[in-house]
Amino acid sequence: MAEALIEVDDLSVTFRSEHGRTLRAVDDVTLRIAEGEVLGLVGESGCGKTTIAKCIAGRVAPSSGVVRFDGRELGLKRATEDRRAIQMVFQDPYSSLNPRMTVRHVLSELLRVHRLVPRADIETRCRELMSLVGLPRGALDGLPSQFSGGQRQRIAIARALTVEPRVIIADEPVSALDVSVQATILRLFEDLRSRLGLTVVFISHNLAVVRHLSDRVAVMYLGRIVEQGDRESVFSDPRHPYTRALLASAPRLHQIELVRPTVEGEPPSPIDIPTGCSFHPRCPRSEEMCTRDRPSLEPVGTRAEHFAACHFRDEKSPEAPEAP
């Protein structure tokens, strides 16, 4: 893998639950994200995806571990330049857009405050940003309420791009959109990555959504990464039973409905993490040792870029194609 732009080392985040107990939202996660790559971060609701994203973006403080960007350790207090470099886009753009401000107002204000272009060029830059996200320049005069969900997501992306970030963390950016619109926003991310060389962390509960977009995929379960690898390996030969279950239940992109893929059984609570392998109460492959020994994320066979946290990671997936 190319040199990492973002390095997350041994990151853990705990919260206090309503009843005063410790909730382990992120548990000892290590991640590398190379410049210009798209990393898909996938897992069921509550597994810790947003918390990792917020640590990288400097919105949540890690309980332990570090986030490095371009080789420098970043905490919550960041220089303006570092804050600009990593932008987040959320599932519900409506809640993050001021209903009384036109798109032009939002974008030009940012350009002015950050002195990104000379005053005389602000209008031109606003138009360029609209074009980048596939909206007509007339959209600059609109208020958030005048746009559809997909258009609002394009506006949220334009706003993130205004400050010329190097990284965009997109947190479930298509989950609230109509099925037909989801694919168009995914194509926009693809386009932006190739045109601007952006690094993208794309978060979704649905593996089908990240399938086409991601160079690499990290699958999370109860605060930990349980499988990680290049897209081809993870999709064609998943080695963690949880990834297999997610894949089996994920509809193809053209069939995505607004339902979440289901894995048998309830996800356990991050307040009461099971002993041994935390997936064992739901795992069809579980054996006695799984209830006792926690597997760490280890390479699969001799593959340099494929890791799984399962005692049986070297067993080939039943659906995997035969090696040539």
Ligand SMILES: Nc1ncnc2c1ncn2[C@@H]1O[C@H](COP(=O)(O)OP(=O)(O)OP(=O)(O)O)[C@@H](O)[C@H]1O
């Ligand atoms: N500020 C907080 N205080 C207490 N608990 C929190 C806080 N933020 C997140 N959590 C808990 O941490 C766990 C991980 O939450 P997180 O939002 O990171 O999950 P997620 O994978 O993004 O889920 P979703 O797919 O539903 O967005 C959950 O159990 C959540 O309830």
Ligand code: SF4
């Ligand atoms: S270690 Fe055991 S319980 Fe965990 S995923 Fe592998 S087989 Fe299942």
Ligand SMILES: [Mg+2]
């Ligand atoms: Mg989330």
